[in-house]
Structure formats: C-alpha cells, structure tokens
Amino acid sequence: MATKAIFSEVKSNGLGYWSTLGLLGLVVLGGVWAFTYMHHHGHYVTGMNNQVVWGMPHVFAIFLIVAASGAANIATIGTVFGKTIYQPLGRLSAFLAGSLLVGGLIVLLLDLGSIGHVIEMAKGALNFKSIFAWNMLLYSGFIAIIAVYLWTMMDRRKTAKSLYKPVGIANMVWRFLLTMGTGSIFGFLVARQYYDAAILAPLFIVSSYVFGTAIYTLVLMTSFKMTGRQLGDSVLNRLRYTLAIFIVLVLFFELTRHLTNLYATEHHGVEAYILSGDSKFTTMFWYGQVLLGSLVPLFLIWCRFLKNNRTALFLASSLAIVGGFFQLYVILIGGQSFPLILFPNADVSSSYFDGVSNAYSATTAEILLGLGGVALSLILVVVGMKIFRLLPVTLADANVDPHHK
Amino acid sequence: MSYIDSYRRKFLGGLAGTAAVASLAPGVFLREVQAKPAEQAVTDKVRWGMLIDTTKLTDGGDACVKACQNEHGWGHDPESNDAQQAQWIRKVTVTEKLTGHTTTLPVMCQHCETAPCVDVCPTGASMKRADGIVQVNKHICIGCRYCMMACPYKARSFVHENLTDQLPGTPRGKGTVESCNMCVNRVDEGKNPACVDAAPQAMLFGDLNDPQSRISIALKTYGGTQIRADLGLNTGVRYWGI
Numbered sequence: 263m264a265t266k267a268i269f270s271e272v273k274s275n276g277l278g279y280w281s282t283l284g285l286l287g288l289v290v291l292g293g294v295w296a297f298t299y300m301h302h303h304g305h306y307v308t309g310m311n312n313q314v315v316w317g318m319p320h321v322f323a324i325f326l327i328v329a330a331s332g333a334a335n336i337a338t339i340g341t342v343f344g345k346t347i348y349q350p351l352g353r354l355s356a357f358l359a360g361s362l363l364v365g366g367l368i369v370l371l372l373d374l375g376s377i378g379h380v381i382e383m384a385k386g387a388l389n390f391k392s393i394f395a396w397n398m399l400l401y402s403g404f405i406a407i408i409a410v411y412l413w414t415m416m417d418r419r420k421t422a423k424s425l426y427k428p429v430g431i432a433n434m435v436w437r438f439l440l441t442m443g444t445g446s447i448f449g450f451l452v453a454r455q456y457y458d459a460a461i462l463a464p465l466f467i468v469s470s471y472v473f474g475t476a477i478y479t480l481v482l483m484t485s486f487k488m489t490g491r492q493l494g495d496s497v498l499n500r501l502r503y504t505l506a507i508f509i510v511l512v513l514f515f516e517l518t519r520h521l522t523n524l525y526a527t528e529h530h531g532v533e534a535y536i537l538s539g540d541s542k543f544t545t546m547f548w549y550g551q552v553l554l555g556s557l558v559p560l561f562l563i564w565c566r567f568l569k570n571n572r573t574a575l576f577l578a579s580s581l582a583i584v585g586g587f588f589q590l591y592v593i594l595i596g597g598q599s600f601p602l603i604l605f606p607n608a609d610v611s612s613s614y615f616d617g618v619s620n621a622y623s624a625t626t627a628e629i630l631l632g633l634g635g636v637a638l639s640l641i642l643v644v645v646g647m648k649i650f651r652l653l654p655v656t657l658a659d660a661n662v663d664p665h666h667k
Numbered sequence: 668m669s670y671i672d673s674y675r676r677k678f679l680g681g682l683a684g685t686a687a688v689a690s691l692a693p694g695v696f697l698r699e700v701q702a703k704p705a706e707q708a709v710t711d712k713v714r715w716g717m718l719i720d721t722t723k724l725t726d727g728g729d730a731c732v733k734a735c736q737n738e739h740g741w742g743h744d745p746e747s748n749d750a751q752q753a754q755w756i757r758k759v760t761v762t763e764k765l766t767g768h769t770t771t772l773p774v775m776c777q778h779c780e781t782a783p784c785v786d787v788c789p790t791g792a793s794m795k796r797a798d799g800i801v802q803v804n805k806h807i808c809i810g811c812r813y814c815m816m817a818c819p820y821k822a823r824s825f826v827h828e829n830l831t832d833q834l835p836g837t838p839r840g841k842g843t844v845e846s847c848n849m850c851v852n853r854v855d856e857g858k859n860p861a862c863v864d865a866a867p868q869a870m871l872f873g874d875l876n877d878p879q880s881r882i883s884i885a886l887k888t889y890g891g892t893q894i895r896a897d898l899g900l901n902t903g904v905r906y907w908g909i
Contacts, residue, residue, distance in 0.1 A: 304826070304828035304829055304842065305751070305827045305842070306746045306751050306828045310751075311748070311751040312750060312752070312753070312754070312815070315815045374809050374810045374811055374842070375808075375809070375810020375811075375812070375826070375842025376808060376809050376810040376841075377810075377842075379790070379792075379806070379809045379810070380809050382806070382807040382809075383789070383790055387790040387807045388789065388791070389789060389791040392786065392787050394813055398789065451783075451787075451817055452817075452819070453817065453818065453819030598816070602820075604761075604774070604894055605761045607764050608761045608762055609761075609762045609764060610759060610762075611759070612757045612759040612760065612774070614757040614759075616759055616821070621750070
C-alpha cells in the first residue's frame, strides 16, 4: 500500500468554497475575454511586436508548466525515495502538477497567432527536429502519466499498488525530460546572446522545484486551513527546508551561468545589460529574483526566531513564487530586449530596431490571459479536491511522523 | 591578427571586390534564371543564391526595400505600430567602432542551408525548398513565433492584424509569420527577385550549384562574406564590401 493515511474529499458546501470558486471563475472569464479580444483583433492589441515576440502570456505559461513539473516532485520524494512522510502528500502533488500544466498549456495555446492551424499538427504536421514538437509530446505524455500515477495512489486493487513505484519512477524521469525540454526552448537558440546555453536545461529543473514546492506549500496550507484539517510542523518543516535547498541550488546555477557568460567577451554586452544596466531587468534581477525571491525567503526559513512560524513559511513561499516570476520575466523578455548582434564591435542601426534595446510593456489583455491560466489551474485543484480524495484527513505530527513525541 | 594585417587584408579585399565588379559588370547582370514549368518539381540540383556588392549600392539599399514592398505589399499594415510593422528587407547601417568606417547594406532572410528557423518550427511550416529557398507555409503556421526567436538575422515578421486586399502573388495573413522568400513566385517564372532587378548594378542572383553560373564564378574568384559566418549556416546570400 502506498500510504496508510486516510483521505477524504472536501465536504464543505459553505460560502468559503463557493466564493473561492466564484472568484477564480471571474478571473478565468477575464482570461476568456482577453483571448477573444486578442484573437479577434490580432496581436497588435498586445505589447508584443516583431522584436519582443514572446511576452507576458509566455512568462505565465512557462511559469505554470515549469511549476507543474516541480509540484509533482513532492510525490516523487515519497514514491521513488521512499520517504513515508511525503507519501500522504502525493495525491495532491500529482493532481496539482496536472492542473498547473493544463493552465500553462491553455495560455500558450491561446496566444498562438493561428490557433486553428493546430489541427494540422494532429494530422501529422510535426517536425521532430523541433524541441517545441518534442515538448508537445512531453506535455501530453506527462498528463497521461499523472493520470496513471494518481490511479496507482488511489485504487486499492493489487495491480494499482504494484505499479505505484514503477509509475512514480517513470513520472520522475519524464519530469526531468519535460523541464529540460522547456529550458532547451531557450538553450537551443544559437543566435541570441542571453540564451544558447545548455545550463538553461538544469537551471529550469531546479527552478521548477522552487516554483512547484512553493505553490504546493501554499495550496496545502490554504486548503487545510479552509477545511479545518490538522497540519503539523513535521510536514511543513520538510517542505520549508526542501524549498530552501532548491532556492540555493537556483542561485548556484544562476551564478555559474552568469560567470560563464562573463568569461566570454561576446556575452559581455548582454551581461552588462542585465546585471548592471539601467533597464528594468537589472532591478528585477537583483531586487526581484535575488533579494526578494531568494535571500528574503532563505532568511524567513532559516532564521532561528522564525522556527515553526507558519506566517514566515507562507510568506517565504509567496516570495519564492514572485522571485520565480521575475526570473522568467528577465530570461524571456530581458533576453529578447537585448538586440541581436549581427556585426560585433560595430554600431548598428536600421528602421527595424537593429542595435537598440527593444521596449516591451504588457497590455491588460496579456496579463488577464496569463492570470486566467493561473485561475484555471486553481479551479481544477479546488474542484478536484471536491471530487477526489486528494487531501489526507489529517497531517498532524502524531499521524505522519513515527518519531514524533 | 595585428591591426596592420587586418587593415591590409581589408584594403586588398576592397580592391579585389572593386576589380571583380568592374570586370564582371558587363556580363554579370544578365538574367540567367530559367523558367520552371509548373508541373516540374523543385529540385536540389539548383541552389538559388544572391551576391550583394554594398559598394555599388548608391542608395544603401533603399531601392531594394521599395521594390520588395511593391512586390509583396508589406509595411503598411494600418493598425500595427512601428515595432509591429512587417519588414521583409531592411537597410542596415553599420559603423565599426574602432575605425568609424560606415557601410550600409540590405538585410533579409539569408536563406541558410541549415536554417535555425526550419529546425525549431514545430509543424514544419518554416521550410526550405529543395532549391534552397527558405519560406513559410502559411497553411500550417500556427503563429508560435519560435522561428522569429531562432533567426540570427531578425529576418522574420509576424502579421499582427487582419489584412485585406493582399497582393495575389503574396498571400499574407493575420497570425502567421512571413519573410523574404527570394520572390519564389518570380523565380519559378524565370525572373529575378524584385530587389535584384531594382539594383542590378550591385546584385547578382543565380544558381550556386552551377559552377558556370556568374554568381558561382564571382564567388569562386573573389569570395563573399556571410553575415555571422561563425554560426556555420552556409547562407545563400553573400556580400562584398562588408
């Protein structure tokens, strides 16, 4: 048996449940409006252009997709590495992962210029040299594996139990490939100064753990609070330190990435632009990602005076999400904002914005589309909690920690 | 390489380029493209290419840009702002920081042999014809813009709005990506690309696979520079004077 914990659906029909659903529904409606508006008029109503071709919707979409992979990591620790304290957390972990992925993919899909042509892909128009095409398979495969994984956790039949670990391993391997594939969307762009680096693949993997663990912690704390379930410090502290370790790993990979770039003369320009320029990306990197999104959460987690402090953990997780968002914004938008280098050591100009930093500000429609994806993911989770037995009845210390006294 | 060597090489290169154009000029600008019957498949026996002598472009490429606009009808999309406006070809001014030497040149799709835009396209809409012409199949382009991210030359544009009255030879549509297609419609009829006809004194179009073609002879004799040759893309567009 995967876990001895007892699970139950969310039984509440109270105001809290329905108002949560209602609020999220409104945000989804905003996203639907944004899609129809952009689809009807074309992308001229967005801040995106021929220089910054991917904008705010892509930041949201990639954030959700990367977070999905990381959210499933909680289940992996229980299944693959046999940590029993994580096993009761597995169902929510897997379900949350699937929901985040669906939200991200919907945003990505709805931003396409010719969404109707996607049907051609189903008819076989797929180019397997494209990492994008591979990602389509990796994403849809991930949802299938998550479905089977949930079945192995939730069905009491022997077959399901025997498949619990193998499917957990398959899920872990698949997640590795999926997040590598997402990082490689940028890693494979040979001509862009800020991309074209294999390290983006592992960077995205460790970032996924930060985003996923942070979102999982928030969802767990909120749902347990709203449904009146007991949540002990043992579980929360595991999540707390897992989050901290991954934040440190992201900082390490970022340091390596930037140092490597700083060593190569050809990348000095873009590194100066991001790290020490007067653009918004410099502020976002140092204050958004490093300070607010990494150092402050680490302080909140490791400060001795905040031991077992739930508000500190909630805040740390929220800030890690904000930091992650800044991280992706700087990579995506900052990387495109820096001009392509056609002629090194020369001043270049043209009517097509050669040689200048490209401006971008997201319009309301783009932000609403992205938020719609986030809200859709959360709606799926909230509804899922009511239909399926995702949440353990209790995660009190005495129930989850055999060494608890 | 020392500064002196670099200077000497550039100087000699410039001389060679000038000599080449002077000697080839009488014959170089003759049309050597043969019309292809519609029922005949495109073949890889041919690889279309272009040679641009920037020193002979008296207007820096303005006429080429204008001819391309007239041929394909881009650049006047009413709702799009300047940054969203399509540009299939543009005049780029390059000033070397050390020497202050300035060159202007037209830059468009370089029709790479191993095109990054073709590699990254998820549907295969971004494609290279057997004869080396890189273009977009708008019927299956989903408008993801990954090819625009991948292109080292910023040669591609995205159509940001609904369009009407497009030119019959150039289907353009909202939500798809487009770029220089070497005037494939004209080439199949045995004509030169519009930009080449607009600057015949400076541009040469022909078959890079045919050792007897004028473009091949000119390139074999005097070489030709690729923009960002370091990427190893083996571009179909080569330059003199940059």
